[in-house]
Amino acid sequence: MKLLKFFTSKAFWVSVIVAVLLVVIGAYLALQWLGKTTNHDQKIAVPNIGKLTSEQAIKVLEESKLQMVVLDTLDFDKNVPPLSIVEQDPKANSFVKENRKIYVKINAATYKDVIVPNLSELTYRQALTTIVSLGLKEGKKSYRTYIGKDVVLQVLQNGKELKQGDRIKKNSVIDFVLGDGRATLSEEELDVAPEIE
Incomplete structure (x- = not known):
């Protein structure tokens, strides 16, 4: 009987309403904070840096607020300028967020x-x-x-x-x-x- 009386009491329902409001307000604030810190709506098109030298590619990427990371130097390809970008990931025209790292592979300076x-x-x-x-x-x-x-x-x-x-x-x-x-x-x-x- 006491339990039934507790569930129908004014104090119980006030506590439930306050708890629900706190959860809803907390979730709303968390989503707003995440949206701002993760740049949720921000999209930057990745520029095509293929066949650019690493210095040129760094300048182009910095203008777009992106970073370059060299993964590897590939075997020399005579169809591509020496020490220029051969591959990039993410690909050109992909959409990324600010400060995203663009991973590249570079053509060797000469044959091994x-x-x-x-x-x-x-x-x-x-x-x-x-x-x-x-x-x-x-x-x-x-x-x-x-x-x-x-x-x-x-x-x-x-x-x-x-x-x-x-x-x-x-x-x-x-x-x-x-x-x-x-x-x-x-x-x-x-x-x-x-x-x-």
């Missing part, structure tokens, strides 16, 4: 160095597979008298002989001097050949 492996005495096909896997390009082939047909005798770049361990730029053109398979061993060379047991 590649260490020349030992290619002598390999077949041309083996050597070609090796240089292509390193990012080098096939150049001219010339032949010299040698017993092994299409065996690599020399590797050249711009007429200069390359040795194992030399450093050259990726995407360089490599020329080959190959055996023509026409040489034969003389009897003297056959006599000197080691015996196989």
Whole structure:
């Protein structure tokens, strides 16, 4: 009986109304505060900074009240200016809020160095597979008298002989001097050949 009397009392209903009003007012104030601190209605279009240098991109982004963060330097692409922006995230014309970080990837200044492996005495096909896997390009082939047909005798770049361990730029053109398979061993060379047991 006392419980029923409490639920019907004026003090109970005043407390309920005050509690509901406090929750509603608190929620309203919280939403207003969040709207102002998170810039809820603010939209800034992300500018296209592709192919700009990092200095130019920083200026463009600062004018839009955005920040730039470099994530990575990608392999050199000759179709894009050196040290310029290759990729950006978020993409151009996306809408973001003020002070948003724009993540970018930059084109390298030049091709990376590649260490020349030992290619002598390999077949041309083996050597070609090796240089292509390193990012080098096939150049001219010339032949010299040698017993092994299409065996690599020399590797050249711009007429200069390359040795194992030399450093050259990726995407360089490599020329080959190959055996023509026409040489034969003389009897003297056959006599000197080691015996196989």
